[in-house]
Amino acid sequence: MVGNDKVNAPGSPTPRLEIRNLVRAYGGRRVVDDVSLTVMPGQVTCLLGPSGCGKSTTLRMIAGVEMQDAGEIWVDGNLICDTVFRVPPERRQIGLMFQDFALFPHLTVGANVAFGLTGSKAEKRERAEEMLSRVHLKRFIDAYPDSLSGGEQQRVALARALAPRPRIMLMDEPFSGLDNRLRDGIRDETLALMREEDTAVLLVTHEPEEAMRMADQIALMRDGRVVQLGAPYNVYTRPADKAAVAFFSDTNVLKAKVEGALAMTPFGRFLAPGHPDGTEVEIVFRPQHLRIDFDRGMPPAPTPTEGTPARAEVERARFLGNESLIEFKLVETGIRLKATVPNVFLPKVGTMLLLRVPRDRCFVFEAG
Numbered sequence: 001m002v003g004n005d006k007v008n009a010p011g012s013p014t015p016r017l018e019i020r021n022l023v024r025a026y027g028g029r030r031v032v033d034d035v036s037l038t039v040m041p042g043q044v045t046c047l048l049g050p051s052g053c054g055k056s057t058t059l060r061m062i063a064g065v066e067m068q069d070a071g072e073i074w075v076d077g078n079l080i081c082d083t084v085f086r087v088p089p090e091r092r093q094i095g096l097m098f099q100d101f102a103l104f105p106h107l108t109v110g111a112n113v114a115f116g117l118t119g120s121k122a123e124k125r126e127r128a129e130e131m132l133s134r135v136h137l138k139r140f141i142d143a144y145p146d147s148l149s150g151g152e153q154q155r156v157a158l159a160r161a162l163a164p165r166p167r168i169m170l171m172d173e174p175f176s177g178l179d180n181r182l183r184d185g186i187r188d189e190t191l192a193l194m195r196e197e198d199t200a201v202l203l204v205t206h207e208p209e210e211a212m213r214m215a216d217q218i219a220l221m222r223d224g225r226v227v228q229l230g231a232p233y234n235v236y237t238r239p240a241d242k243a244a245v246a247f248f249s250d251t252n253v254l255k256a257k258v259e260g261a262l263a264m265t266p267f268g269r270f271l272a273p274g275h276p277d278g279t280e281v282e283i284v285f286r287p288q289h290l291r292i293d294f295d296r297g298m299p300p301a302p303t304p305t306e307g308t309p310a311r312a313e314v315e316r317a318r319f320l321g322n323e324s325l326i327e328f329k330l331v332e333t334g335i336r337l338k339a340t341v342p343n344v345f346l347p348k349v350g351t352m353l354l355l356r357v358p359r360d361r362c363f364v365f366e367a368g
């Protein structure tokens with residue numbers, strides 16, 4: 001029962017991987033709850049979310065090592081798994097790479113890479129050589145894994161996973177065992193290789209920075225559901241809710257009540273479109289968007305883009321390397337806010353400064 005994709009509009013390209021309404025429950029609790037997404041060939045989709053939100057379970061169902069309770073998995077427009085029909089894992093042409101990737105210690109690097117391949121001995125050796133050249137490790141083809149560094153072993157694992165030309169690559173926190181410097185290089189190498197091979201990648205991570213770096217598309221997950229799906233820029237700049245803002249950075253929150261489609265705050269009025277009068281809202285913005293000015297006695301006039309400036313006292317200032325973090329208390333209301341500024345800016349505790357909030361950097365959500 002291998003069907004054709006009926007859902008995608010005619011003429012639109014067929015996704016390499018499509019999951020529709022996947023559900024998985026343990027003991028009555030839905031840990032994956034109606035998850036749908038697509039991954040195109042040569043593209044990377046990141047499943048991003050906090051620990052326990054259902055990322056790995058989703059991946060395991062696609063790999064075929066776990067059965068869903070409901071929903072369908074399609075590859076290149078063909079159904080490969082629903083609740084009655086199931087292509088076995090080894091026939092799905094899906095490559096796997098996990099954090100605790102294990103190379104076979106008793107096999108050479110070349111034999112590790114050739115392990116999942118079919119064909120003659122010479123053909124297998126040739127493909128292993130090709131893949132090892134791509135990850136710049138051909139010289140280790142006859143060495144054993146334990147003579148390689150952690151990063152080199154990871155690249156061998158990548159070469160091994162990609163050698164059989166999987167149509168889809170599922171990666172679960174594959175870079176988390178590596179130190180930062182090594183990680184950036186291997187990430188870039190991995191992306192380049194997978195784009196060249198036109199592989200569709202579904203990568204699980206709980207690190208927003210990793211997702212922003214690697215993904216063409218981010219599926220932000222929480223409590224088993226995809227709460228937002230989109231390009232990294234869109235997910236970051238148009239977050240679905242307060243938690244989506246907070247997942248990517250620290251936040252400042254101003255509470256207010258809507259009156260006449262406006263929310264009144266110490267920084268003046270904010271437009272609150274779509275929120276009926278009387279709604280309690282939260283105005284959320286990132287610390288890097290709080291504007292700081294010197295207090296020259298006469299506060300500048302309110303502007304439509306930044307509202308009314310508010311006087312604030314510095315409570316703490318710390319240098320974090322490439323930016324400084326300043327913590328403030330608003331004089332009038334006692335509200336605490338944080339600002340980050342590039343480089344070194346360390347005003348003394350007690351200094352009075354003026355703060356402004358650019359309206360185009362704020363998100364207004366109903367208070368939850």
Ligand SMILES: Nc1ncnc2c1ncn2[C@@H]1O[C@H](COP(=O)(O)OP(=O)(O)OP(=O)(O)O)[C@@H](O)[C@H]1O
Nearest residue numbers: 026031049050051052053054055056057058204206
């Ligand atoms: N076999 C299982 N039996 C019961 N509960 C399970 C099982 N596997 C996973 N869970 C639960 O399902 C939820 C989702 O787990 P999952 O591993 O998919 O999350 P995750 O987002 O990948 O988390 P992490 O980033 O920590 O790996 C968790 O609460 C977990 O405890």
